[in-house]
Amino acid sequence: MFAITLLMAGGIPARAAELDERRTEPAGPKVAAELIAPTTSIRTGEPFKVGLHQRIIPNWHTYWKNPGDSGEPTRLTWTLPPGFSASPIAWPIPDAIPVGHLTNFGYSSEVLLPVTITPPATYDGTSVTLEAKAEWLACDKICVPEDKIVRLTLPINSGASTPAPSASADLFAATARAQPVAMDWPARVSRTSEGLRLDIQAPDLDRARISGVRFFPNAWGYVEHAAPQRLSWNERGPSLSLTAGELASAGMKSLDGVLVLTEQLSGGESVRNGVVLQATTRMTGAVAGSGTSAQAADTPSGLWQAVLFAILGGLILNLMPCVLPILSIKVMSLAGERDGGRRDQVSGAMAFLAGVLTSFAVLAAVLAILRGTGEALGWGFQFQSPGFVLAMAALFLAMGLSMSGVFDVGSNIVGAGQGLASRSGPAGSFFVGVLATIAATPCTAPFMGVAMGFALTRPAIEMMAVFLALGFGFALPLVALSISDGARRLLPRPGPWMETLKQALAFPLYATVAWLVWVLSLQTGSDGVLAAAVVLVTVAFAAWIFGRPTPAFPWRASSAAIACAAALAISMPLLRAAPASSPETRVARPSPDAAEPFTAARVAELRSAGRPVFVNLTAAWCISCKVNEQIALATDGVRRAIAEHNIAYLKGDWTSRDARITAVLQAYGRAGVPLYLLYPADPTAEAIVLPQLLTEAIVVRHFASLSGASASPKP
Amino acid sequence: MSYFSVARFTNAAAIVAATITFASTSAVAAPKVGEPAPTFVGVDSKGKTHNLSDFKGKTVVLEWTNDGCPYVVKHYGSGNMQALQKDLTAKGVVWLTVISSAPGEQGHVDGAGADKLTTARNAGPSAVILDADGKIGRLYDARTTPHMYVITPDGKLAYNGAIDDKPTADTADIKSAKNLVRNAIDLVAAGKPVDPAVTRAYGCSIKYKS
16 A cells, blocks of 8 residues: 555656557556665675565566566666676566466565665775666566666675665565575476476475475476466375376476475465475486487386386285284174185175275375365375374274273274174274274375375376375275185184284274373373373273163263264364374484584583573474575674674574473474573573564564663564 | 365366366367368458468468457467468468457457458568357367468468477567477478478467357
């Protein structure tokens, strides 16, 4: 809104005068532009920043360096005093702006286009005047080229003191955050039958935090700007399926651009971070005909291999601790049925197979649908939901209690209730298949990485094939056992030992419950553990009521169920989902800057020695942390401020779980990194919490506030 | 700083809108250079029907235009486009100017309006095709005004892209620019492969019927 009022003041000589004005085009210039600087003066011999500030009227936009399907980037032609030179524009990450069925890349409402000016080593004069001809195209549906001669005069600060920040310092700081950063992520682009695939290696990236990924190519031609970009993830990082542009078939050496990731921060806020990407083409030998050789990597041999791995993985799944008890009981019921009718056995086996395959198909379909909406999901994604984890813990506990003999479920779901010989029928077998699949999901990841990594990046049909293969392998042993009389003869004769075995097998189930509660504690902290305790005690209580042999209590089944449901309902609000992060352990990396590792004891020690302490709690998989480190912390200004204020810099790496860091995060009400704490030297003073999104200016301002003892920094 | 959150919201909304839009319209595939140019039937400003196949044996230039677009103004205001039209048509090239602006949008004209423009600008196309429903434009995946195509006498697409290699709205750039349509026509006439055959068409987006 204020952009409009500001526009009234600025007169822009526009070639727009040539234009036909009969359309509903707002009168006057579309963009107010001026040249600004983040400081009120400059120092001799030191490069400094200036920028073209464009304030754009509503609905109109100006363009990025690659303007997209139409349009033209803003240009600056400098007139500088002798010895001065100007860098190209450091373009902030753009937005994708749809225009009909086309897409442009550019900026709306306002943008600062920064340029670094390098002055000569010596310069006689008390001030310098920079001048540039700024030319840009402004468009909503229609386009108007505008231009303006912009000038800025800055006094030269001959003394040693640091130039003071100007009123625009915050805008420059915010724009610094919007600059794409170099992360050294290897990237590869390959041609597929459907277009292009861009694979990015960023294994440390936490996909649960990333809600959107979009690639902005630096130039027109290789990528269709307007086409949707389908995101998938594998263990190495994100992959984007792109539609090839008109030049892609003419031979592409590399694909350069900016990857924009939308990251969810723990405060519910999200931030767009840009990463510079240089993707090399996939080369399989130096043989000519790169098109065919590139496609060889995507031939069905990849699919067959994945299917094979999936079947093997499925077989191995049977031995997993979360699955084994369920299947063992099923096997025992088969042993009990060895004299039963063959027809029943075959139909039971088929029902079990159907139950497994249906579950896997549903999983694949859900994954495909969620992937289509841009969700980044992996195998076992449902365990990212604390509610699901708790429900599973409750289910496993109930099953365990049943096997321990606390209660009987009539003609039991696992056919292990009223005597092992009881038959549960095809419906029961189907349900065992579903249950076994659900139980299997958390156990699978380490065994089927290859197949899953493949499946999750492929079109839905291939993904479905791999998942069904997995299910087939999973169901195979039990099906074989059921329908082959020879195999079943190998089973031991039923007898009282089966009751003992059944009770013993309850313990792997209890162990699974313990593991699930641990998962929950990582996701939700101590509140989640309390919720789990409430629910699990209630389940145990309900099981006990249900198992009471008193016939005088006719509503025992329904009251047990109601008790469980009520406990779940009461505990749900406690399950505030924390950003799930990969629980696997990684080796902490040595930090590139001179930061000591964080411990609470070290903080206390340094403070008692009279030094303020700056603590950076970070993780390798957190891009915002990395961006903060690159654009705000690893800067000369911050290094100077650290030295100037004698601040100790400690870094805590939360890449792998670290209970001490978790405790600090929780003490400050945070569920995750980044967290920046500035402890004043006075040990009685409270630590100052810096914002989650840092800029050099914010950090320097907070550091400076330490000296003015009582100054309370702006958050 | 509140404008940042507003901007962020707008971005999010734009991305959502973009995703929805593209999901429904991404099926448009650009015609490929070296392959037969898509055939079409179009009605010109005088009501005459033209079929692309009528021009077999002749080189055809397709020019998308919108008289309100500053990039079109650059090439007509300077006389650049008219000179090329007259020079090429004198050599037997068929030049079809196509207007795909939808009714109510910038650049939309009826037959009389189109003829008036041709007279006023002293232009020399063989015909001006009115494509208000955008069918021909979408068939060719024409994106900007101007957007130029060259079709060989045997009906193959030889060039798809910009009028020249200086993608600005500044008339002063025409003098130093290489005209890519003339380049393509010359190479086709000499029987040589066209290079460059595909470039980024620059200009205003075409105001298609939504």
